[in-house]
Amino acid sequence: MRFAIKTMPEHTTWQAMLDVWRAADDIDLFESAWNWDHFYPLTGDHTGPNFEGWTMVAAMAQATRRIRVGCQVTGMIYRHPAVLANMAATVDHIAEGRLELGLGAAWNQEETTAYGIPLPPLKERFDRFDEGLDVIVGLLTQETFTYDGRYVQLTEARCEPKPVQRPTPPITIGGSGPTRTLRAVARHAQAWNAITRSPAEWQGHHEVLVERCAEIGRDPAEILSSVNARAPKDGSAKDWAAQVADTAHSYAEVGVGLLVVNLPNPYDPADLEPLADALRPLAG
Numbered sequence: 001m002r003f004a005i006k007t008m009p010e011h012t013t014w015q016a017m018l019d020v021w022r023a024a025d026d027i028d029l030f031e032s033a034w035n036w037d038h039f040y041p042l043t044g045d046h047t048g049p050n051f052e053g054w055t056m057v058a059a060m061a062q063a064t065r066r067i068r069v070g071c072q073v074t075g076m077i078y079r080h081p082a083v084l085a086n087m088a089a090t091v092d093h094i095a096e097g098r099l100e101l102g103l104g105a106a107w108n109q110e111e112t113t114a115y116g117i118p119l120p121p122l123k124e125r126f127d128r129f130d131e132g133l134d135v136i137v138g139l140l141t142q143e144t145f146t147y148d149g150r151y152v153q154l155t156e157a158r159c160e161p162k163p164v165q166r167p168t169p170p171i172t173i174g175g176s177g178p179t180r181t182l183r184a185v186a187r188h189a190q191a192w193n194a195i196t197r198s199p200a201e202w203q204g205h206h207e208v209l210v211e212r213c214a215e216i217g218r219d220p221a222e223i224l225s226s227v228n229a230r231a232p233k234d235g236s237a238k239d240w241a242a243q244v245a246d247t248a249h250s251y252a253e254v255g256v257g258l259l260v261v262n263l264p265n266p267y268d269p270a271d272l273e274p275l276a277d278a279l280r281p282l283a284g
Contacts, residue, residue: 001252001282004032004260006072006228007267009051010041016267017056018063023269025064029276029283032068032100033060034260037075039111046110054087061095068098072193072228072260073174075106077117077125081132082157085139089163097164102193103136104174105129105181126180127151133171133188140168172226178208186212191224191258199254202227206255226258227251233264237271240264241278248282 005024007017017035024030037053040046053071061069069091074084092099105125106112112119120128131149138145139159147154163169172191175181182205185192192209196202206225213220229251231243248259259279263271 070100073102073104
């Protein structure tokens with residue numbers, strides 16, 4: 001199993017986030033670090049502070065040297081997909097080829113209502129998501145790209161420079177919807193971040209993904225599967241790390257390839273060494 005960290009940029013400070021990402025950068029066990037793409041906090045006081053995800057990822061890319069960086073996951077409806085493709089290419093250059101491109105259809109009614117961003121019904125949202133994926137991949141891989149979709153139209157559009165990683169930075173698609181999400185994973189993703197409550201539930205989602213891959217002739221082994229783990233930090237960092245390791249073991253047994261650890265807030269770089277010690281026996 002492989003390991004990553006995630007820090008939600010809510011109810012925190014830039015310095016706290018920076019300290020944790022830099023500490024993770026110094027521990028080889030952690031291959032990537034993630035934040036999220038929300039504008040309001042999701043826990044506690046929703047009027048509290050929450051940093052914007054992509055500008056933070058760009059800054060973290062400059063502030064680190066080894067660890068891969070990404071946003072888990074970008075809400076497609078928040079930005080025009082051509083703009084997002086240019087953002088991804090730019091951040092991949094800043095990161096010197098360390099960007100993980102997390103993408104999802106988005107869901108947050110509170111944010112969209114407050115900002116006047118349309119949140120379409122589910123079917124339209126996924127239609128837009130599919131078009132957005134086509135546009136992002138097309139712009140990142142082709143010299144010029146023309147697209148005549150229902151929601152997006154491009155005419156000999158360019159995205160230069162192309163990203164450092166070719167053909168694209170690895171695409172992670174988040175979600176577990178059996179029809180639209182997992183079909184999109186099969187078509188476009190190098191990694192899949194499942195929303196799941198247990199290893200048994202993950203197995204059911206993965207069986208559907210295998211079916212979606214078979215429909216288009218793709219080997220599901222090409223897609224890295226990940227889940228997020230969280231545990232309350234009620235006592236010592238060592239006890240908390242042991243709880244996370246138990247979760248990691250249960251998912252490793254069913255075949256999950258990457259565990260993303262949601263770090264407890266307030267963020268403390270001192271939590272990372274005990275966590276790495278607890279997870280290292282499962283690495284491989």
